[in-house]
Each structure stands twice: as C-alpha cells, then as structure tokens.
Amino acid sequence: MYGIQQSTIKEKCLIFGAELIYLIIAYYVLFIMREPTAVAIGLFIALIITTIRLTAMMFIWLPRGISWQEAIMNSAAFGIYYLGFPILFVMSSQIPNATVIIIGWVLFIGGSVLNTASELLRKPFKDNPANKGKLYTGGLFKYAIHINYLGDCLWVFGLALLANNWYALIIPISLCFVFIYGYIPKSDAYLQHKYGAQFTAYRKKTKKLIPYLW
Numbered sequence: 001m002y003g004i005q006q007s008t009i010k011e012k013c014l015i016f017g018a019e020l021i022y023l024i025i026a027y028y029v030l031f032i033m034r035e036p037t038a039v040a041i042g043l044f045i046a047l048i049i050t051t052i053r054l055t056a057m058m059f060i061w062l063p064r065g066i067s068w069q070e071a072i073m074n075s076a077a078f079g080i081y082y083l084g085f086p087i088l089f090v091m092s093s094q095i096p097n098a099t100v101i102i103i104g105w106v107l108f109i110g111g112s113v114l115n116t117a118s119e120l121l122r123k124p125f126k127d128n129p130a131n132k133g134k135l136y137t138g139g140l141f142k143y144a145i146h147i148n149y150l151g152d153c154l155w156v157f158g159l160a161l162l163a164n165n166w167y168a169l170i171i172p173i174s175l176c177f178v179f180i181y182g183y184i185p186k187s188d189a190y191l192q193h194k195y196g197a198q199f200t201a202y203r204k205k206t207k208k209l210i211p212y213l214w
Contacts, residue, residue: 089164094166
C-alpha cells in the first residue's frame, strides 16, 4: 500500500475494469429492473462521477503504484458501493425525501472535493525532490492527519442517502470503522517509521480524522 513507485498499470486496469462492470450492472438494476426515477438517475450520475474522479486519480493526478492486494481490495470495496447502493435503492419502499436527497448530494460533492483537493494540494510538495524525507503537514492536512479519509467517509455517506434506504447507512458506518481501526493505525505506523520525530510532533498537535474533534 505504501512506498510503491512503479506505475503498476495492470493493477489499476483491474480496478477500472471492475468499475465499468459495476456501472453496467448498476444501470440494469436502476433502470431495467424498475421504472426509472429522478432519484435513480441522480444516484447513477453520482456513481459515474465517482468513476471519473477515481480513474483520474489513479492514472493522471496521483499515479502512484498500487499492489495487487490493494487492487483486489479496492475492487471488492467499490463493488459494495456501485452495486450495494443501487440494490438497496430498488429494494426500498421509502418515499424519497427532498431534504435527505439534498443533504446526500452536499455530502457526496463535499466529500469528493475534500478527498481530491487534499491529495492534489499535497502533490507538488511530494513531487519536489527537495522535499525528500520531509513530512507534508500543509494544505488541508494541517487540519487532520487523515483528512483525505474523512473525504472518503463523507462521499460514501452521501451515496448512502441518495440510495433512499436507511439500511444503506450500514455501508459508510462500516467504512468509518475500517478507517478508524484498520487504515489509520496502519498508516500512522508507516508514517512514524518513515518520518520519526517529524510525525511525532505532527500528531501531537493535529487531530487524526475530524478537524477540531478527533
């Protein structure tokens, strides 16, 4: 997951191919299995936006290496989002609530921007050879060590609300637990090992995930 410098194009193509297959299935679930609705169209558009954003991150904006393990795990996780939310949507008998849908879009867009912007603001620092061995603590990362993960949580929560099924909230809640008890401890251990005293000082004054709270 960390320290891979080569392009790993095959691994990335696996993720992209999985996303395209999921989108085709999602289209069938949302528009063939039942009569299309405005909310269903909105959910599908959000999934397309997610595909475009994540693909651009992989191949253009942040072309870091991806291991086969990460590629497989990401492909499986994306399957939960791309298929889980549409399936839960068609299973729901709830009447769409305009306020909930609007909040869903705000969370989805806000989380997507937060996740992408935090990474792109860090990219020039990481690309500068003069910063080799230095820990980046600027941009949005001055507010939380894992502000990019917060963005992930928010956009997935947004998709859950767009799915118009309260059971869909299980997915983003589970994701938050994965970040808190899995990804964040693993990332912290890696950063501590790589940057030592720099990271120790950084973590003492900076929240882990949610600015000003935790």
